[in-house]
Amino acid sequence: MGRVVLVTGIASSFASQFANRIAESKGIDKVVGIDTILPKGQLEGVKFVRADIRTPVVGKVMAVEEVDTVVHLGVGPPTKGRSSAAKELNVIGTMQLLAACQRAAGVTKFVLGSSTAVYGTSPRDPAMFTESSLARGGVRSGFPKDIVEVESYVRGFARRRPEVIITTLRGAQLLHQDIDTPLRHYFDSPVLPTALGFDPRLQFLHVEDAMNVLVESVVNDRPGTFNVAGDGVVMLSQAARRLGKPLIPLPSFGFAAGARRVLKAMGSDLSPDLHRLLTYGRVVDTTALRDIFGYELKWTSEQAFEDYRATARPGILSSIGGRA
Structure with missing residues (x-):
């Protein structure tokens, strides 16, 4: 018999696309996809269960469906529809899900869709983070703090159930017009506030690579923790030029509040915690993904950005024939 896979957070467009993809594998x-709201995309060959992973119901779903593989994609930064409940969904939801996995003897594999935000963001960061690196700042609040807690709970589960194969995928931010991420909303804005005196290095992850790595984690055994990000970097100033959007330098002290005011005036918003990434940047090493996990990334960060740019809303410079 084949695997029975539970996918959490299936209401997001990325999770629903992944569920459709893995169902054909x-x-x-x-x-089985679980979430509190209906998926944005159409599900094909996937059973949807409307339930909250913060409650014991998730354990009943796992028992009834005889789940043996759990793909936890229900962890993420605040979105427009879930900003108030983000922390509970991330932390309490993960605790309840792991408790259900602890009781389910049939669970043999757990895949966590984590984030490079676990490394935090600070002026003392190394040139590149490896999987063994520790955060040097920027993880005391918000989503970075959530993801640090989530990973600690997963490590605790691994100690209690050492026979379960656990894969933790620390992904850079996806950048795609159809995927709801804070960085995409920032780049969609007609103007781009920046911290005066800073030009951060950014990495992006293409949807195709993210899907491929997740599928590989499910259909084969790939235990361990792996950074997943497109090779190379894109400077924020380069991204702005290529999008044809003006940068608005703001004082680094109070940058978050100032940037939020500017973006709200433009009908957009700045996600909490994003201001640190837009100040100091973050770059991770993906050697382990290639050499240990066995996956060669198909899209660099620059190529992922260019793929997004092809469908992005044109900026002021683009509209008058500006060039990157």
Whole structure:
């Protein structure tokens, strides 16, 4: 018999796309998606269960469906529809999900969709973070703090259930017009506030690579923790020029509040915690993904950005024939 896969957070467009993809993969008998709201995309060959992972109901779903593989994609930064409940969904939801996995003897694999935000963001950061690096700042609040807690709970689960294969994928931010991420909303704005005196290095992850790595984690055994980000970097100033959007330098002290006011005036907003990334940047090493996990990334950060730019709303410079 093939695997029975539970996908959390399936209401997001990325999770629903992944569920459809894994349902078509060889060796998969059934895919069950769980969330509190209906998925944005159409599900094909996927059973949707409307339930809250913060409650014991998730354990009943796992028992009834005889789940043996859990893909936890229900962890993420605040979005427009879930900003108030983000921390509870991230932390309490993960605790309840792991408790259910602890009781489910049939669970043999757990895949966590984590984030490079676990490394934080600070002026003392190394040139590149490896999987063994520790955060040097920027993880005391918001989503970075959530993801640090989530990973600690997963490590605790691994100690209690050492027979379960656990894969933790620390992904850079996806940048795609159809995927709801804070960085995409920032780049969609007609103007781009920046911290005066800073030009951060940014990495992006293409949807195709993210899907491929997740599928590989499910259909094969790839235990361990891996950074997943497109090779190379894109400077924020380069991104702005290529989008044809003006940068608005603001004092670094109070940058978050100033940037939020500017973006709100433009009908957009700045996600909490994003201001640190837009100040100091963050770059991770993906050697382990290639050499240990066995996946060669198809899209660099620059190529992922260019793919987004092809469908992005044109900026002022683009509209008058400006060039990157």
